[in-house]
Amino acid sequence: MTRKNILITGASSGLGNGMAIEFAKKGRNLALCARRVDRLETLKTELLAINPNINVLIKPLDVxxxxxxxxxxxxxxxELGQLDRVIINAGMGKGASVGTxxxxxxxxxxxxxxxxALAQAEAAMEIFRExxxxxxxxxxxxSAVRGxxxxxxxxxxxxxxxxxxxEGIRIDxxxxxxxxxxxxxxFIRSEINEKVEKVPFIVDTETGCKALVKAxxxxxxxxxxxxxxxAWMHWVLRMVPAKSLRGMS
Structure with missing residues (x-):
């Protein structure tokens, strides 16, 4: 099934930006939102240059x-008549050890x-259920597989x-x-990790986003x-001792 109308949150940079580019190449209509509207405007121009036959809508949104x-x-x-796919992508990586x-x-x-993310899922699923x-x-x-x-x-x-x-929504x-x-x-290089130097198996944004869209x-x-x-490393991470994880992060 071709999902023609795709909404992506956090689309102004990083993985959201990269996925939008890949979907534009596939001829999909895009509904893009993020806090930084100026970046969305730039992205819209880029997407329409890639494929002038698609519809690109942008709106400001702080999730x-x-x-x-x-x-x-x-x-x-x-505006699109229907949403075929919603990608909950907006996120951040601030933080430090708990108690510091x-x-x-x-x-x-x-x-x-x-x-x-829950708010986005609720909003998307209301539409999908209707x-x-x-x-x-x-x-x-x-990183979801371990602490x-x-x-x-x-x-x-x-x-x-x-x-x-x-998983809960899927079962429902x-x-x-x-x-x-x-x-x-x-590990995909993006703004969220651009200052991190030593990262195993990291790939550039374009390579990572191609893999994301394919999946x-x-x-x-x-x-x-x-x-x-x-595809296999996540199983390894689930089994390695905690002391090994300490040395990895």
Whole structure:
């Protein structure tokens, strides 16, 4: 099934930006939202240069403003006639070890990555249930499979929550025309990790986003991308001793 009208949150940079480019190449109509409208305007111009035959809609959205999430999603649906796929991508990676004085940063990550993700899922699923059709996609992380230390502690916890949330929604709409996929990216270079120097198996944004879109199009329940090495590495991470994880993060 071709999902013609695709909504992506957090589309002004990083993985959201990269996925929009890949879907534009495939001729999909795009509904893009983020806080930085100037970047969305630039992206819209780029997408229409790639494919002038697609429809690109942009709107400002801070996903932590939950009522706005519902109104923006509904507006996109009205303008496009139908939403075929919603990709919950907006997120952040601020934080530090718990108990070291960075509660506000950890709280901001928790609220943005999970509570705001819930708001987006609620808004998308209301539309899909009314349409009796749609594909909900959540962007989790390879870090969801285990707990990690330092700046990753809260981030990994939120991504584990996103994975669990996705499974619950999937079970709830099982055997209906509504599909739910959770994608777990490995290390893909983007703004969220641009200052991190030593990262194993990291790939550039374009390579990572091609892998993301390929996985999303398959509409599997769970996927780990890029497939090499994460299709098998996530099993290794689940089994390694905690002391080994301490040395990795």
């Amino acid at each position: 932590n403003q939950h009522e706005e999430v519902f109104s923006v999603f509904k507006a996109f649906r009205t 004085g960075y509660f506000q940063a950890n709280k901001q990550t928790a609220e943005t990555n999970f509570v705001a 349409q009796n059709a749609g594909h909900l996609v959540t962007i989790s992380s390879i 990690f230390r330092r700046a990753l502690t809260v981030y990994a916890a939120t991504k584990a929550a996103v994975t669990s949330l996705s 709409v099982m055997n209906t025309p509504i599909k739910v996929s959770c994608v777990h990216p490995g 999303i199009e398959k509409e599997k329940a769970n996927s780990y991308v890029p497939a090499w090495p994460w």
